[in-house]
Amino acid sequence: MLVFLTLPLLALLLRIPLVDLLSYLLRENVRQALALSMKTTALTVLVTILFGTPIAYLLARRSFRGRTLLDTLIDLPMVLPPSVAGIALLVAFGRRGLLGQQLSMWGIELAFTQSAVVLAQVFVAAPLYIKAASTGFMGVERELEDAAALDGASAWQVFRLITLPLAWISLFSGIVTTWARALGEFGATIIFAGNFIGRTQTMPLAIYQGFEQDLNVAITLAVILLAISFGVLFLMKQLVGQRLN
Amino acid sequence: MVQRLGYVWSVFSLLFLSACVGSSPAISESVPTEASSGAQVQASGELTVFAAASLTAAFTEAAAQFEAQNPGTKVIFQFAGSDQMAEQILQGAPADVFASANTKQMDKVVEGGEIAHDAAEIFAHNRLVVVYPSDNPGNLNSLADLAKPDLKLVLASPSVPVGAYALTFLEKASALPEYTESYSSTVLANVVSYEDNVKSVFSKVALGEADAGIVYTTDVSPESADKVKTLEIPNELNTVASYPIAVTKRAAQPELAAAFVAYILSPEGQTILAKYGFVPAND
Numbered sequence: 067m068l069v070f071l072t073l074p075l076l077a078l079l080l081r082i083p084l085v086d087l088l089s090y091l092l093r094e095n096v097r098q099a100l101a102l103s104m105k106t107t108a109l110t111v112l113v114t115i116l117f118g119t120p121i122a123y124l125l126a127r128r129s130f131r132g133r134t135l136l137d138t139l140i141d142l143p144m145v146l147p148p149s150v151a152g153i154a155l156l157v158a159f160g161r162r163g164l165l166g167q168q169l170s171m172w173g174i175e176l177a178f179t180q181s182a183v184v185l186a187q188v189f190v191a192a193p194l195y196i197k198a199a200s201t202g203f204m205g206v207e208r209e210l211e212d213a214a215a216l217d218g219a220s221a222w223q224v225f226r227l228i229t230l231p232l233a234w235i236s237l238f239s240g241i242v243t244t245w246a247r248a249l250g251e252f253g254a255t256i257i258f259a260g261n262f263i264g265r266t267q268t269m270p271l272a273i274y275q276g277f278e279q280d281l282n283v284a285i286t287l288a289v290i291l292l293a294i295s296f297g298v299l300f301l302m303k304q305l306v307g308q309r310l311n
Numbered sequence: 312m313v314q315r316l317g318y319v320w321s322v323f324s325l326l327f328l329s330a331c332v333g334s335s336p337a338i339s340e341s342v343p344t345e346a347s348s349g350a351q352v353q354a355s356g357e358l359t360v361f362a363a364a365s366l367t368a369a370f371t372e373a374a375a376q377f378e379a380q381n382p383g384t385k386v387i388f389q390f391a392g393s394d395q396m397a398e399q400i401l402q403g404a405p406a407d408v409f410a411s412a413n414t415k416q417m418d419k420v421v422e423g424g425e426i427a428h429d430a431a432e433i434f435a436h437n438r439l440v441v442v443y444p445s446d447n448p449g450n451l452n453s454l455a456d457l458a459k460p461d462l463k464l465v466l467a468s469p470s471v472p473v474g475a476y477a478l479t480f481l482e483k484a485s486a487l488p489e490y491t492e493s494y495s496s497t498v499l500a501n502v503v504s505y506e507d508n509v510k511s512v513f514s515k516v517a518l519g520e521a522d523a524g525i526v527y528t529t530d531v532s533p534e535s536a537d538k539v540k541t542l543e544i545p546n547e548l549n550t551v552a553s554y555p556i557a558v559t560k561r562a563a564q565p566e567l568a569a570a571f572v573a574y575i576l577s578p579e580g581q582t583i584l585a586k587y588g589f590v591p592a593n594d
Contacts, residue, residue: 161448162519177520178463178503260504260515261468275507278394279470 075292081285090286098264099272099287103249106180106268110187110248111241118196119237123225125196126203144193148253151190155258159185182259183266187248194247195240202236203229235306242302246295355383358567359405361396362388363412363554364508365437365473365527369587370410370575376583377574384567392471392508400425400559407568410434410556410575412509413472417555424560431555434575436590437527438549439476441542442516449522454542455490457523458497465512465521468505473512476550477525483548513539527552529588551590 090096125137143151157163160177161170169176176182206229214224230237252270259266261275269291276284362370367390374386389396389406397416400406401423409426411417414433420426443451449462457464467474481495506512509526516524517538531541556575558568574580581591 156518156520160518160520256507257511260465261506262502262504266504275468275470278392278398278468278507281398 078285078288078292082282082289086282087286087289090283091290093283095263095267095272096283096287096290099267099269100290102180102183102264102267103269106183106187107245107248109184110191111245113184113188114192114195114244115241118192119199122196122199123203123229125200140193140196142193143189146190148190148251149257152186152254152257155182155186155189155254159258177258178260178262178266180259180266183255183268186254186258187251190251190254191244191247195237195244198240198243199233199237202233202240205236206232235309239302239306242298246299249291249295355381356385356564356567358384358386358407358564358571360386360388360408360410360571361400361404361406362390362408362410363393363396363472364390364510365412365529366390366410366554367510368532369529369584369589372587373575373580373583374571376579377571380574381567381570386571390510392468394470394472395507405561405563406559407562407564408556408558408571410554411472412437412552412554413475414553414555415475416472417557420559421557426557426559431557432572432576432592433553434556434572434580434592435554435584436592437529437552437554437588438590439473439480439525439544439552440528440531441523441544442513442526442531442539443523443542444516444519444521445538445540446519447540448519451523451542454484454544454548455494457501458490458494459501462501463503463520463522464498464501465504465506465515465524466502467509467512467525468507471508472552473509473525473527474505476552479550480525480544480548487548527588532587554589 121140125133125140146154156177159166159169159182161167161175166176176185210232211224211228214228215221219227250270251268252274255266255268256271256274261267261271263272267275269287273284273287273291276287360370360374367388370388370390374388378384378386393411393413393416396404396406396409397411397419400409400420409417409420411420414431417426417431421428421431441451441454441457443449449459450456451459451462456462466477469475469478478495481498484490485492485495503521504515506515509530512524513526513530513535515521516526517535528541531539556572558565558572562568575584576592585591
């Protein structure tokens with residue numbers, strides 16, 4: 067199993083000499099795809115934290131009617147094939163879409179824009195953060211929060227000084243997995259945001275197009291993506307490991 | 312060692328492709344014929360055909376006829392961008408027959424040694440057409456309107472034949488006085504996406520998400536006629552696309568593959584292609 071999981075990645079690395087790799091890295095379209103991926107995934111993470119944290123907290127702290135339903139709905143984008151996510155986004159936010167029609171009347175058109183790239187990423191990746199953060203919040207003992215509240219701390223102070231520091235590791239690993247998933251997002255992006263170099267062509271789209279035009283470019287981009295993902299995930303695990311010890 | 316790994320890599324890449332790239336290469340199986348096995352000819356078994364996305368409807372019907380005439384055979388298709396399938400065949404994808412939307416991708420496979428020299432035959436021609444949603448959100452009335460500011464135009468990627476032909480059309484038009492020299496660059500500034508195959512271009516226009524797109528005349532099927540309208544591209548600006556077909560060297564079913572190619576080139580096969588808007592090979 068271990069061989070099966072690592073061999074394809076190793077094959078990618080062995081396919082191209084390191085020197086060639088560096089020269090491809092300087093190419094304009096490679097750089098643009100890389101920059102676009104970094105920018106959009108950063109925005110995705112920001113949006114996810116901003117809007118995902120309250121939902122995660124709600125799921126962890128309140129029991130209400132329809133909680134299981136909400137929980138399941140949040141799981142859905144993670145299990146959907148990305149192409150389904152892309153079509154769904156298009157029929158919702160496209161200019162002929164359910165909400166898009168209204169938006170378009172106000173002069174906002176999302177399809178084929180960078181906003182569409184971010185929306186596609188948030189749609190498929192935010193649930194990962196919400197799940198992780200919610201588990202983190204659940205792990206914080208109620209009594210600690212109650213004690214602080216009893217001592218006169220406001221709800222915000224309890225959250226900021228007690229809940230957040232204790233749930234931090236889960237939140238952090240949720241952020242990283244969401245970011246990694248957003249970085250790899252392909253299917254929903256190509257359908258909803260289209261493919262345009264420098265505007266909506268992220269790394270995975272550039273890899274796909276590279277596969278059709280020049281296999282070496284595709285493999286170079288793939289190796290870069292792999293290196294970044296490995297670096298960030300590895301660093302995260304070290305950080306989390308240190309915290310736990 | 313590295314070569315070995317390369318081979319293993321290609322096998323994995325294929326597994327990965329067929330499993331993961333859900334959005335574009337539609338793998339469709341035509342319905343197997345369970346006809347009586349009384350009149351079995353030697354041609355039987357499963358045949359894998361890699362065909363350009365624009366051939367989807369025509370080849371699906373042709374395969375159904377072919378299966379009916381050859382009981383016990385089953386044609387399995389992969390319809391996708393020609394460039395992508397050329398690359399897949401070079402990486403060892405198990406195709407018996409390759410039908411490309413241009414000679415360039417076919418030549419690439421021939422050069423790569425997967426198809427014999429002179430094996431490819433032209434079986435059909437196709438033309439470009441501009442499509443736009445029937446309610447015409449971009450207010451498009453002539454080819455010159457493609458250069459209107461803020462028009463949302465979707466093209467196929469220049470790596471797929473239809474995308475390259477679209478660029479040729481724009482270049483040719485720019486050379487004419489009625490379009491002015493800046494025509495091509497102004498139109499290209501309106502492009503919002505370069506799709507990876509012609510069917511995606513058509514879908515985005517039919518959905519109304521784009522104001523216009525450039526596709527093959529054959530993409531405008533009778534079923535979609537109410538969703539889109541077309542602007543003809545005159546002959547002198549149009550590129551006639553030639554579709555070559557060939558049996559691959561490593562075909563698992565060489566006889567059956569040859570029979571299928573012969574069927575496509577036969578008057579019967581040509582009639583089906585004509586029904587879907589293709590121009591017959593010998594015209």
